[in-house]
Amino acid sequence: MKKSELRKKYLEKRKSLSDKDIFQLSNDIFKNFIHYFKPFSGQKVHIFIPIEKFKEMNTRIFISYFLSRNIRVFVPKIADARLISVEIFEYSKFELNKWQISEPVSDEDSGILDFDFVITPLLYCDRHGNRVGYGKGFYDGFFETVSEETKKIGVNYFNPDENVDDVWENDIPLDYLITPTEVLSFFGEE
Template identity: 50%
Template sequence: MKKAEIRKIYLAKKEKLSKVEIEAFSKKIFTRFMSEFPLKENQKVHCFLSIPEKGEVDTNEFLNYFYENKIRVFVPKMIKTELIALEITKETPLIKNSWGIKEPAGEVDSGVKDFDFIITPLLYSDHFGNRVGYGKGFYDRFFSEVNPNAVKVGVSFFPPQEQVEDIAEFDVPLDYLVTPTEVLSFGNLESKSTK
C-alpha cells in the first residue's frame, strides 16, 4: 500500500481514539519500552514532545523517567525546513509555537549527534520498520545526519499490517517498533516479535 493511502487510514484511526485510550495505550508503550531498553545515567535520548491534539503517543512519562534517572534529554525543534536537537531538563520552560506545539526556546542546535536512542513519532510502521510519518521527511534527514548506531525506536498505537510499497531511496527504517502489545525488532530482513 502507498504511503498516502496509509497516512489517510491511520490519521482517521488516530482521530477515533479517546483521551482515555490514548492515555492507557501510552502507559503500556512506556512500560514495554522500559522493559526492553534499560537506560543508564548520562545516556542521550532524543525524544519528541507529543501533541495531544494530534492523538500522538504521550511521551510525558518517558520524559519524567529520563529526568529522574539523569538521562540526557534532547527534543526536536523545527527551524524553517530543518529539524534541530535542543537539550532540555525538567526546568526548561516550553512555549507554544505558531502551530500550537510546545517546544523549548532557542534556535541553536545542540550539536549532539551521538544519541543512544531516538524515540520517533509516526503514523504507521510496517513489518520491516518502514515508517510513515506526516510526509515532510524531517526524520529521514535527521537520521542520516546522526550517529548511525543510535537505536531508532518508533512508538505507535497500531501494529503493522499493510506493507509500505513506495519506499524512497532516502527513507531510513526503524530499528524497533513499540506498540501497546509488543516490541518488534527490525534487525534482520524479517522482523521478530519480542513479546
C-alpha cells in the first residue's frame, strides 16, 4: 500500500480511539519498552512530545519515568526547517509552535548524537521497519545524523499487517517497533 493511503487509513483508525483506549494502549507500549530495553540511569533518550489532536500515544509516561531515574531526556524542536534535539528537565518550560505542537521554549540544540534510544512518532510501520510519518521528512534527516549504535524505535497502537510499497531512497528504516502486544526487531536481534 502507498504511504499516502496508509497515512489516511491510520489517521482514521486513530480518530476512532477513545481517551481511555489511548491511555491503556500507551501504558501497554510503555511496559513493553521497559521490559524489552531495560533503560538505566545515565542513558540518553530522544523522545517526542505527543500531538494530542492527532491522538498520538502518551509519551509523558516515558518522560516522567526517565526523569525520575536520571535518564537524560531530549525532545525534538523544529528550527530553521530541521529537527534539533533539546535536553529537558523537570522544570523545563514549553510553548505551542505554529502547528500547535508543544515544544521546549529553549532553542539550544544539545549537539548530542550518541543517543541510546530515539523513540519516534509514526502513523504506521510495516514488518520491515519502513515508517510512515506525516510526510515532512524531519526524522529521516535526523536519523542521518545520529550514531549508528542509536536504537531507532517506533511506537504504534497498531500491529503491522501490510507493506509500505513506495519506500524511497532517503527513507531510513527503524530498528524496532513497539506495539501494545509485541516488540519487533528489524535486524534479527532478540
